[in-house]
Structures are given as C-alpha cells and as structure tokens.
Amino acid sequence: MTTKQLALVIDLNVCVGCHACVTSCKGWNNDGAAGPLSDQNPYGADPTGTFFNRVQTFEVGEFPNTETVHFPKSCLHCEDPPCVPVCPTGASYKRAEDGIVLVDYDKCIGCKYCSWACPYGAREVDQEQKVMKKCTLCVDRIYDPKLPEAERKPACVLACPTSARLFGDIHDPASDASRAIREQGGYALMPEWGTHPANHYLPRRKTEKRLHPDELERHDNPLKVDGLLPRPAPDEPALDDVTSW
Amino acid sequence: MRPAWSVLLLTTLIGAGQGLFLALFGAEVFGMGGSTLFVPGAAAALALLGAGLVASFFHLGRPERAWRSAAKWRTSWLSREVIVLPAFMAVVLAWGVAHKLGEPTLALGTAGVVLALALFVCTGMIYACLPFLQEWRTPLTIVNFALLGSASGLTAAAALAAWLHAPLARPFVAAALAVGALAYLGRLAALARNTRLRPKSTLATAIGVKHPRIVQIAQGAMGGSFNTREFFHRRPREAVRAVRWALLVLVFPVPALVLLSGKYSAPVLGAAFILQYAGLLAERWYFFAEAKHPQNLYYQAIA
C-alpha cells in the first residue's frame, strides 16, 4: 500500500454532463504517439469509434421526484485488476511504480479476453488497429517535463469546467484525491467483485444553506457597539413598523 | 455475450478431437482395434483439432502475433490452452505415427490422455475463471466441456469403427450412449442452475447510487460501440428459445435414437455424429448467449 497508485476521483455532485472530458480525452489520445483512436463512419448514419472515456446519464427516482446523474466512465485502474492476469501475451499490465493499468499495443493480439474480464466495460477494441485500448491516465502527459507543472495532469482533468475530476495518488493520505475520498464519502464501483478500483466517485449530496442566528448578527462584534437596531417611536411614520424613515 | 463463430467452432471441434483420441486410446488399452483404425483415427482427430485451431485464429484481431500468446501461462488459462493444444496435437500425431510404424507404446497414449484432459480443463477454465460471468462460474462448465467433447468424440469413433473396424462399432456406440447421457445430465444441471441465478451487480452498485429505481438515459454514444457489439447477441427472445430447444433435442436425444437404431453402419453413425455436432454448436451458442456480462448494465439505453 505504500507504493504510488494514481487515480481519478470524480465528483458526481458537480459533473454537469458536458462531455468536455470525453472530447479532450479523444483529442489528446487521438494525436498521441500510440496512433489514432480510430472512428468508423464518423459522419455517417451509424457513427462509432474508440473512446477511453464516456459520459453516461442516468435518471434516479420516480417522476416527479427524479434526479439526473451524469456519470463519466473510464478504466478505474483497479488495484486488483482482473483484466491483467487473463491476458495471454502480457500486453495488459499494471505498472508497479504508479499503479496505472496499460496495454502494450505492440504485443496485443486482439483476443478480447481482457475485455471479458473487466466488469466495467472499460476496454474497447480499436476497429482499425485491431488491438485493445483503454484509458492510460494520460501517461504520456503526466510525467512530461516539457509541460508546466500544473499541466502534468490527464487531459480530462484539465478540461473539466466544474472541476469534477481530481487526479492524484490515492495511497498518499495527504493528496487532494485521498482527502476527497476520505472526507466526502468517496466510493468504488461494483465493490462486489473485489477489484478494488483505484478511481473513486464522490456521491451526490444535498446542497442547502442553513442560516443560524449568529450568522445574522455580527458575531464577533468588532467595535463592541453592535446592538439591537433602534425602534421607531410609536408616533413616527414607519415603513414596516420596525424601520423609521 | 455475443457468440463468436470462431470460438464456437474452436471449442466444439477440439472437444470432438480430444474425445475421439480418448475413445481410440481407450480401445487400445482394452486390447481392441489395430492400426487399421488407429492410424486413420489419429488423422481424423488431428483434422478436428487442426480445424479448431484454424478457427481460433479468426477470433484474433492480430493473428500474425498469435505466437505471443504462450507468454503468460503462469496466470492465463488462455495462454495455457494455447500451449496445451499444439502439445496435444503433437502427441496425437506421434501416437498415430507409432501405430503406422507398428511400434505403439502406451506411454505416448498416456501422455495424450493427460494432455487431452488438461486441454478440457484449460478450455473450461477460460470461461469458469471469470467471477462475474456467473453463468460460467461453476465446475459444471469444465465438466460439461469434457463430457460433451468426449461424447461427440465417441460418436465419431463409432462411425469410424463401423467403416474401418466393424467389431468395435458396438462398444463405441454403447460408450457414446453412456457418456452422452452423462453429458446431457450435466448440461441440464447447468441450465437449471443458471435459470436460478440472481445477478450480483445491479445499476445501484454499477453507479453507486443507492436507489431501487435507476434508468439509463444515455450511454455516451449513439451509434453503438465495442461494448454494445461484443457483449450483446441482439437476437430476439424466440431465436434464443429455439436454439435452447435445438440444444435440448440435438445434443443427446436425437443422436441417441440414431445410435439405438441398431444399424452399425458408417453412414448411420456418421449421421449421428453430424446431428450431435450440430447440437453442440447450438449448445455452445446458447452457452455464450445465456451469459450476462455486468458491463451490460452500463449499456441499456442509447439516448
């Protein structure tokens, strides 16, 4: 547990379902050194293609008490990834140094067995290259010394307009990602299969503002002169019986 | 899951090839038969195994790299199968050649038995080792691959014997009936088990919202994706039911009637094998179609 495990923490409370992470992911990884993420028939009737990241939408509850949940889904970089040991070639592997699960496109034979072994449907075969593809956590970005420090993050994290995506080492208890998981009820998907996904999700929560009396008064009373407002004399004209002209 | 023809052919053809070899070697152990049967028999088994191997290449996106798949035998049942299948074929070849040369040894045949059984285990475990494909996650998967393969191999052996070595046709038919009946029981048990399965994953665990009513509105793509193509068979319910009937009738009852007809001629027994093989294709199709992958939860509605 001491080694690094990079991961995304996705806040479903603030995701607005804009798909900015999808397009920025496609953009970055389409132009990457590993070759394009191919599309088939992109402008035709049945467009399809390979994506690392998809935003799905779910409706929770019964009308009229429904809630819309936008749900970005990509490889969760499981700590115990079932997709890795089944791969016959070793093309699928989990990096010891940072926990990223990767596919070596030069070794993959396109047998699709690993996609059967992922309960989340996070892997997709590229129809053109005929090899298995999946999220790399932008491994070709996050260590790039030519980029300014602040930009060494996955493309989706930088693109998200609501900052719904946190990126960090979830084995470092002081990282933003770890703190968010700890303090905001972060959870894993399909915990029943023991895959221990590294990516976590933050739940939707009630957002309401409660006002306490001490927030209406100047609680600390800096000049020591705050008191009750003077009441108008009974014979004076008043707007609302409280405030005098 | 979507049944892929390459995998249906691979698993049924090599199963029959393994069964045929086991039948022939069984006869040899009991001191029956001779090279007039064993040499063409080994060739037939090799033909079945080879055809299965060829079919498997059509499953690969990059068949030219297939040699790489022997690398991870320590962790991957698929890798183990990739090693055991050619090893088994080599031993069957050697066994046939030894009979051709008139110098048969039991050691070769015994090695063949070990490899044939190991191959059944590898093939079955490829499916049975995936915990969340609950329909496959049972020892019955391996048992049925072995029994169904053996039954079809015995039927093939009976047809071959009727043609090449008549006295053996009758015992092979008896064995095919016995093993076929067992295989049928095993398959019925698996069917019964799977109708009672309750999926462990639900939309609530899939997206982590603890509400009993969740419906998908959009899946992030409108023209389908790998996920919609690979994991759904997209056949109407009636078609699936028809295949289930085909499996129930053709895997054992119909070929058994033919075997019981008392006609020990090659065309009749050959017809029994073809009927049974068709049943096995239906059986394997249903095996895949029946399995519901949890990823399907994320692909319920297009938009």
Ligand code: SF4
């Ligand atoms: S989400 Fe799927 S592909 Fe990614 S590591 Fe986990 S099992 Fe493997």
Ligand code: SF4
């Ligand atoms: S598709 Fe490629 S990465 Fe996946 S199991 Fe097969 S060889 Fe390994």
